[in-house]
Amino acid sequence: MIRKNEEKIFEDYLARENLKHSEQRKEILDVFLNTDKHITADELYGIVRKKYPSIGYATIYRTIRLLCECGLCLELKIDDGTTRYEHLYGHRHHDHLICVKCNRFVEVVDPDIERLQEKLFKRFGFAPQRHRMELYGICKKCKK
Amino acid sequence: MIRKNEEKIFEDYLARENLKHSEQRKEILDVFLNTDKHITADELYGIVRKKYPSIGYATIYRTIRLLCECGLCLELKIDDGTTRYEHLYGHRHHDHLICVKCNRFVEVVDPDIERLQEKLFKRFGFAPQRHRMELYGICKKCKK
DNA sequence: TATAATAATGATAATAATAATCAAAATCAA
DNA sequence: TTGATTTTGATTATTATTATCATTATTATA
The missing domain is CATH 1.10.10.10 (Winged helix-like DNA-binding domain superfamily/Winged helix DNA-binding domain)
Known part of the structure; x- marks a missing residue:
């Protein structure tokens, strides 16, 4: 398929x-x-x-x-x-929540964060190319 | 020293x-x-x-x-x-702006982004451990 | 369709970053 | 000072990835 x-x-x-x-x-x-x-x-x-x-x-x-x-x-x-x-195709840009125990990836997009990132680029005079953001933690299942 | x-x-x-x-x-x-x-x-x-x-x-x-x-x-x-x-010592947590041309690192902290990241952890039921955020672009010097 | 040019394949060797091994040297507690 | 323990540097091992190269597959075209 x-x-x-x-x-x-x-x-x-x-x-x-x-x-x-x-x-x-x-x-x-x-x-x-x-x-x-x-x-x-x-x-x-x-x-x-x-x-x-x-x-x-x-x-x-x-x-x-x-x-x-x-x-x-x-x-x-x-x-x-x-x-x-x-x-990548058909997937908008996204960032990741990653469980450090079970290695699960959750794709997330936070428009507010995206906007603030653009502002950061601008404030420091950088021409934006891309970014990455990873949030490492322990997921619900692995917590208990 | x-x-x-x-x-x-x-x-x-x-x-x-x-x-x-x-x-x-x-x-x-x-x-x-x-x-x-x-x-x-x-x-x-x-x-x-x-x-x-x-x-x-x-x-x-x-x-x-x-x-x-x-x-x-x-x-x-x-x-x-x-x-x-x-x-790490004496340096608060920070993220990075990285110039893909000259490899310059700029340390940045955006309290608003930090707060939104905490909210993301919570929304997905993750116990936060750490995060990383890197903004890749071309710095002022390398642009011209 | 047969052919010839070109590219892809798989086996293997090469590379590069990092970790493991080990005998000799350094550290430190008694 | 000594003796147990750790660290060191040299070297080898490991791991992920890339390069090489002879053989095979693909494709444009005659």
Whole structure:
């Protein structure tokens, strides 16, 4: 099950860059889109390998890079040192509440905070590019 | 030039944990405190080595860990993949404006944002532990 | 459709940051 | 001062990611 829009974005990007499509790339995109958000390269590799046992690690990393370049994927460096990837298409910008016990991610957007961040950029004379905000704590389930 | 308070915090911590003091640890703390903020392990190593040419990389990493444990140092994972360390003692919590061109760090605190962050934690039933917020952009100097 | 040019793949080696190991040296409590 | 314990520096190990390269797959076009 591939979402048509995302598939088209990827294919257009490949065509634009004179790159070739392949079964592996199709499968990696499919798995990425159908899996939980905030996946690691290793987790993605583990799932893709079920269908493509011969797939190499390098292909996973190469394809993730392409997905990031064409705007379908965002790389996140988490405080614990891991690198995770999340869907970008059809997802507005958001920040994260992260449970330090169970590693659960909750996506949040607070328009008031966003507005204040813009003001901060302006106050210090910075041209805004992007921001990240992560709130680390212990979620309801893990508290009890 | 060592600041007495920090030195005491470190020594107390070592005593409490039944660890020993050493010239190397003293020197690393001294360099760390007197250097610019947001230093990498490699940069710290480079400076300390001028006074202690025989120092090993492992000692740098080991001592950084101790400094983090005793609350004098905070580890920051930056979006570009580097790990940097900043002073914690005598510095209230703050967030960062980061210039993606020249790598300049500006420390900022916005009490309104802080308050809204606390509200976000509460709204999702999280027990707050800490947060990080980084605003990436291009600073005044690099714009022109 | 066959071909030729180009790119992708998978296996493997390389790299870079950090951590673990261990014998020798330093610290410190008694 | 000594002896137990810790630290050190050198080195090796580990982990995530990237580069290399021969083989295979894709694709434009004849």
